[in-house]
Amino acid sequence: MEKEQFFRHRFLPVTTIVLALIVIWYVFAVILNAPFQRDMDTRANETPGSVEFIGRTLSQPKPVLPAPHQVAQNVFENTFMRRLSSNRSLVYHSWVTLSSTMLGFGFGTLLGIVIAVGIVHIRALDRSLMPWIIASQTVPILAIAPMVIVVLGAINITGLIPKALISTYLSFFPVAVGMVKGLRSPEVMHLDLMRTYNATAAQTFWKLRVPASVPFLFTSMKVAIAASLVGAIVGELPTGAVAGIGSKLLAGSYYSQTIDIWAALVAGSVLAALLVTIVGLVAKVVDRSMGGRAA
Structure with a gap:
C-alpha cells in the first residue's frame, strides 16, 4: 500500500514532469539549431530529409541549444572518464x-x-x-x-x-x-x-x-x-x-x-x-x- 501511494503521489508525477521537460527541451533544440543547420546544408548543396535534418540539428558540435543527450554524454565523460586531477573533470x-x-x-x-x-x-x-x-x-x-x-x-x-x-x-x-x-x-x-x-x-x-x-x-x-x-x-x-x-x-x-x-x-x-x-x-x-x- 505504501509503495503504491509512493508511486502514485511522488514517483509518477515527478517522472511525468521530467519527461515533459525533456520533450520540450528536444523541441526547442531543433527549433533553435535549425537555422544554422539549414545554412550549412545550403552551402554544402545538400537537401536532407526531415528525419536526417532533425538528427543533424541534434548533433551539432557547437549548437545554440544542446540536446539533452549531448549534455548527458558530456557530463558522463567528464565525470567518470576523466582523472580527478584533470582540468576537464x-x-x-x-x-x-x-x-x-x-x-x-x-x-x-x-x-x-x-x-x-x-x-x-x-x-x-x-x-x-x-x-x-x-x-x-x-x-x-x-x-x-x-x-x-x-x-x-x-x-x-x-x-x-x-x-x-x-x-x-x-x-x-x-x-x-x-x-x-x-x-x-x-x-x-x-x-x-x-x-x-x-x-x-x-x-x-x-x-x-x-x-x-x-x-x-x-x-x-x-x-x-x-x-x-x-x-x-x-x-x-x-x-x-x-x-x-x-x-x-x-x-x-x-x-x-x-x-x-x-x-x-x-x-x-x-x-x-x-x-x-x-x-x-x-x-x-x-x-x-x-x-x-x-x-
Missing part, C-alpha cells in the same frame, strides 16, 4: 567550487546567527540593523563580486577567501531572517512560564528560544547553502579562475562550447541538490536527537 571543478561554498556557508551561518541573537535581544539593533540587512540584498551580486575581488586583491588577499566572502554575503541573510523568526517563535505563555520558574535570560535563551529556533535554522540553512554555491560560482567569474564551475562557464562562453556550459550548469545543479539534501538529513538527525518524531 567536472568532479575536480566541483570540488574547487565546493571548497569556497562550504567556507562561505560556514561564515554566513555563523554571522547570521550572531546577527539574529543581537536583533532579538537588543531593540536598537532590531530597529536599526534589520532594514540595512534587507537593503543589502537588493544590490546585485554581479556588481558586488568584482569590487570585492579588486579590493581584496589590492591587499594581496586572493584565492579562496574572496570567493568565500561573496558566498557569505548571500548566505547570511536567510539564516539571519530565519533565526530571528525562530528565536521569537516561543509563545507568550511559555515565556511567562519561564519567568514563573525565575529563569534567567540566559536560561530562557538556551532552554526555550534555541530549541524552538532549530527547525527555522535548518530550513533557512537549506536556502543559505544553495545561495552560497551561487556566490562561489559568481565569485569565480571576475577572477578569470582556471578551476571551478565558474571557470567552466567562462571557458565555454569564450570558445562557444555551449555543451560544456550546460554540463557545468548540470554539475552545479547536482551539487546544490546534494548539499541541500545533506542539510535536510542533518536536520532530521538533530530533530530526532531532540525528541522529535520521524516524518
Whole structure:
C-alpha cells in the first residue's frame, strides 16, 4: 500500500514532469539549431530529409541549444572518464567550487546567527540593523563580486577567501531572517512560564528560544547553502579562475562550447541538490536527537 501511494503521489508525477521537460527541451533544440543547420546544408548543396535534418540539428558540435543527450554524454565523460586531477573533470571543478561554498556557508551561518541573537535581544539593533540587512540584498551580486575581488586583491588577499566572502554575503541573510523568526517563535505563555520558574535570560535563551529556533535554522540553512554555491560560482567569474564551475562557464562562453556550459550548469545543479539534501538529513538527525518524531 505504501509503495503504491509512493508511486502514485511522488514517483509518477515527478517522472511525468521530467519527461515533459525533456520533450520540450528536444523541441526547442531543433527549433533553435535549425537555422544554422539549414545554412550549412545550403552551402554544402545538400537537401536532407526531415528525419536526417532533425538528427543533424541534434548533433551539432557547437549548437545554440544542446540536446539533452549531448549534455548527458558530456557530463558522463567528464565525470567518470576523466582523472580527478584533470582540468576537464567536472568532479575536480566541483570540488574547487565546493571548497569556497562550504567556507562561505560556514561564515554566513555563523554571522547570521550572531546577527539574529543581537536583533532579538537588543531593540536598537532590531530597529536599526534589520532594514540595512534587507537593503543589502537588493544590490546585485554581479556588481558586488568584482569590487570585492579588486579590493581584496589590492591587499594581496586572493584565492579562496574572496570567493568565500561573496558566498557569505548571500548566505547570511536567510539564516539571519530565519533565526530571528525562530528565536521569537516561543509563545507568550511559555515565556511567562519561564519567568514563573525565575529563569534567567540566559536560561530562557538556551532552554526555550534555541530549541524552538532549530527547525527555522535548518530550513533557512537549506536556502543559505544553495545561495552560497551561487556566490562561489559568481565569485569565480571576475577572477578569470582556471578551476571551478565558474571557470567552466567562462571557458565555454569564450570558445562557444555551449555543451560544456550546460554540463557545468548540470554539475552545479547536482551539487546544490546534494548539499541541500545533506542539510535536510542533518536536520532530521538533530530533530530526532531532540525528541522529535520521524516524518
